[in-house]
Amino acid sequence: MAIVDTAPPVTAAPAPAGTGYWSGVLSRMLRDPLTLVCLSVVLALVLSAIFAPWLGLADPFKGSMIQRLKPIGTPGHILGTDEQGRDMLARLVYGGRLTLFIGLMPVVLAFFIGGFLGIVAGYVGGLLNTLIMRTVDVFFAFPSVLLAIAISGALGAGIVNSLVSLTIVFIPPITRIAEAVTSGVRALDYIEAARASGAGTLTVIRVHVIGNVLSPIFVYATSLTSVCMILAAGLSFLGIGVRPPEPEWGLMLNTLRSAIYVNPWVSALPGLLIFVTSLCLNLLSDGVRSAMNVRD
Amino acid sequence: MSVIDATVLPGPEAPIDKGGPNQPLLIVKDLKKHFPVRGGILGRNKVMVQAVDGVSFSVRKGETLGIVGESGCGKSTTARLIVGLIEKDAGEIIYDGEGLGDVLSLRDLRRGVQMVFQDSYASLNPRLTIEDSIAFGASVQGLSDPLGRAHSLMARVGLDPARFAQRYPHEISGGQRQRINIARALAMSPRLVVLDEAVSALDKSVEAQVLNLLADLRAELGLTYIFISHDLNVVRYISDRVLVMYLGEVVEVAPVDAIWARQAHPYSGSLFSAMPSMDPDTRTKKPPLTGDPPNPINPPSGCRFHTRCRYAEAVCKTRVPALQPIAAAPDHLAACHLHDLSSGHEKAGKEGLL
Numbered sequence: 001m002a003i004v005d006t007a008p009p010v011t012a013a014p015a016p017a018g019t020g021y022w023s024g025v026l027s028r029m030l031r032d033p034l035t036l037v038c039l040s041v042v043l044a045l046v047l048s049a050i051f052a053p054w055l056g057l058a059d060p061f062k063g064s065m066i067q068r069l070k071p072i073g074t075p076g077h078i079l080g081t082d083e084q085g086r087d088m089l090a091r092l093v094y095g096g097r098l099t100l101f102i103g104l105m106p107v108v109l110a111f112f113i114g115g116f117l118g119i120v121a122g123y124v125g126g127l128l129n130t131l132i133m134r135t136v137d138v139f140f141a142f143p144s145v146l147l148a149i150a151i152s153g154a155l156g157a158g159i160v161n162s163l164v165s166l167t168i169v170f171i172p173p174i175t176r177i178a179e180a181v182t183s184g185v186r187a188l189d190y191i192e193a194a195r196a197s198g199a200g201t202l203t204v205i206r207v208h209v210i211g212n213v214l215s216p217i218f219v220y221a222t223s224l225t226s227v228c229m230i231l232a233a234g235l236s237f238l239g240i241g242v243r244p245p246e247p248e249w250g251l252m253l254n255t256l257r258s259a260i261y262v263n264p265w266v267s268a269l270p271g272l273l274i275f276v277t278s279l280c281l282n283l284l285s286d287g288v289r290s291a292m293n294v295r296d
Numbered sequence: 297m298s299v300i301d302a303t304v305l306p307g308p309e310a311p312i313d314k315g316g317p318n319q320p321l322l323i324v325k326d327l328k329k330h331f332p333v334r335g336g337i338l339g340r341n342k343v344m345v346q347a348v349d350g351v352s353f354s355v356r357k358g359e360t361l362g363i364v365g366e367s368g369c370g371k372s373t374t375a376r377l378i379v380g381l382i383e384k385d386a387g388e389i390i391y392d393g394e395g396l397g398d399v400l401s402l403r404d405l406r407r408g409v410q411m412v413f414q415d416s417y418a419s420l421n422p423r424l425t426i427e428d429s430i431a432f433g434a435s436v437q438g439l440s441d442p443l444g445r446a447h448s449l450m451a452r453v454g455l456d457p458a459r460f461a462q463r464y465p466h467e468i469s470g471g472q473r474q475r476i477n478i479a480r481a482l483a484m485s486p487r488l489v490v491l492d493e494a495v496s497a498l499d500k501s502v503e504a505q506v507l508n509l510l511a512d513l514r515a516e517l518g519l520t521y522i523f524i525s526h527d528l529n530v531v532r533y534i535s536d537r538v539l540v541m542y543l544g545e546v547v548e549v550a551p552v553d554a555i556w557a558r559q560a561h562p563y564s565g566s567l568f569s570a571m572p573s574m575d576p577d578t579r580t581k582k583p584p585l586t587g588d589p590p591n592p593i594n595p596p597s598g599c600r601f602h603t604r605c606r607y608a609e610a611v612c613k614t615r616v617p618a619l620q621p622i623a624a625a626p627d628h629l630a631a632c633h634l635h636d637l638s639s640g641h642e643k644a645g646k647e648g649l650l
Contacts, residue, residue: 188418188419189413189414189415189418189419190418190419190420190421190429192376192381192411192413192419193411193413193419193477193480193481194421194432194433195381196379196380196381196406196409196410196411197406197410197432197433197436197437197480197483197484198403198406198407198433198436198437198484199432199433199436203436207421207424207432208421208424211421211423211424212421212422212423
């Protein structure tokens with residue numbers, strides 16, 4: 001009954017099933033100022049990336065030989081220009097589309113694939129568990145950066161290939177978390193009770209397992225998004241990710257590297273954005289984690 | 297039969313008595329379950345924990361069979377075998393005259409046999425509302441109006457559906473949660489309910505309420521219980537017959553009054569004398585039994601109790617005593633050479649020993 005005293009909006013009204021918990025998570029999240037700031041930064045980046053063509057920006061692909069490497073604050077180019085005289089602001093905003101896409105998409109894919117594998121391994125156990133988890137361990141033996149580089153290098157440069165390699169990199173850790181959480185839940189009496197009532201394996205997983213393992217897996221996956229963004233940028237930086245002239249933060253950082261003595265501030269901008277975005281994603285996932293943790 | 301019959305139509309959903317009143321509801325014959333434990337390098341040396349080793353008993357329709365014994369004697373494993381949560385290695389489970397595996401499917405067995413667990417919190421899904429938890433089994437079994445059943449059962453176990461139906465398990469007290477667990481077990485209209493330490497985690501006043509509720513439900517719905525507990529007073533209150541287990545075996549089965557008056561097996565005697573005395577003048581001074589139970593991986597030969605038994609003789613180490621009626625009463629069974637005149641035990645058949 002302590003819940004009623006400490007968090008009246010959560011449990012006071014008999015809300016329909018399911019909504020009570022998530023509205024509680026949301027209200028706790030919105031009370032945390034740091035999480036709120038990070039959420040707005042991430043939202044601003046995502047929205048600007050989505051609506052880039054309607055923001056009245058310069059053409060990110062149109063260069064100019066006489067306008068090369070202008071400093072920040074140049075009229076017409078607020079954030080200066082790059083080594084080919086293209087508007088930095090436009091390239092950064094458009095670059096966000098690709099960067100966020102290949103930064104988030106692998107984690108989303110790995111969340112579904114790894115989550116599925118982990119829940120199956122954890123629930124079924126036995127030989128299937130050994131098979132799945134030992135295969136996952138093989139991938140774990142490689143450092144994630146090295147693995148991503150190796151797979152991308154083997155597949156060749158390109159957006160789809162880096163998507164594939166990053167997804168493969170993130171499946172093992174998510175599978176492992178999902179397996180650990182699921183085998184913990186599986187040992188609980190309510191799973192036994194559900195089985196004793198005659199429910200099949202799939203029904204038990206759908207009704208009783210998924211709801212109780214999804215939030216830890218989800219929170220862990222969100223904490224991987226920042227790592228994924230850095231890795232994706234790293235692949236582009238090494239030339240095995242996105243190909244020029246597509247704007248992408250890691251690639252821009254690489255091409256502007258040579259200009260670091262000429263115009264250090266402009267060169268640092270893509271790196272700064274990668275840093276800010278991954279920091280905000282990290283803090284945001286921390287905030288979501290603590291907001292979800294308040295239960296009994 | 298008030299609440300359930302008011303909401304649920306008779307017909308295919310009502311339990312059908314197949315074997316007649318004299319057919320025991322459950323017969324367990326020579327049930328065995330050995331769990332493998334790995335040892336040695338790379339888990340090569342497989343050893344077996346003999347959790348349940350040749351357990352046989354029967355439960356009559358409408359009675360309550362209490363199962364008592366020390367921790368690790370196989371009580372809970374027996375319960376899980378009966379409900380079909382773990383697979384038996386050997387032996388037979390016969391439910392109302394139909395053997396599990398040949399005539400009776402596991403799914404049908406689960407319609408008729410349900411279980412209530414000790415940990416009231418762990419046995420409810422924390423993400424489901426109470427009504428959903430109760431209704432789950434009924435909807436899985438395809439019974440009509442699962443939510444309506446859930447509400448009427450909540451009312452029957454003493455929780456107002458209007459107040460509690462939408463709550464989550466962490467929002468109610470332990471006693472209330474155990475009532476919900478009972479309601480959930482009853483949602484499929486089972487005939488046999490296995491109560492595995494179902495009241496052990498509750499405090500004394502709540503325990504009494506839940507015990508009374510269980511007794512009322514049994515009378516109203518014509519249920520049969522298997523009541524597992526380590527609390528002998530609780531077992532005496534609710535049971536008609538008592539079964540004593542030691543190290544995976546049945547050592548004694550008797551009507552509750554008979555075993556309270558006189559325990560036929562030395563182990564039962566020690567177990568009962570371990571009960572705290574209510575009278576300060578007759579307080580227990582000597583420990584009734586010393587030492588831990590032997591390791592079930594490598595149980596003692598012959599009678600498994602001979603390592604701790606004060607009547608043990610050479611014959612106890614070599615020959616396994618059979619579970620058979622003692623001379624005084626045909627419904628009082630014990631597995632001890634003391635009651636078998638042909639066993640070769642020197643004190644066999646001598647009265648006043650136990």
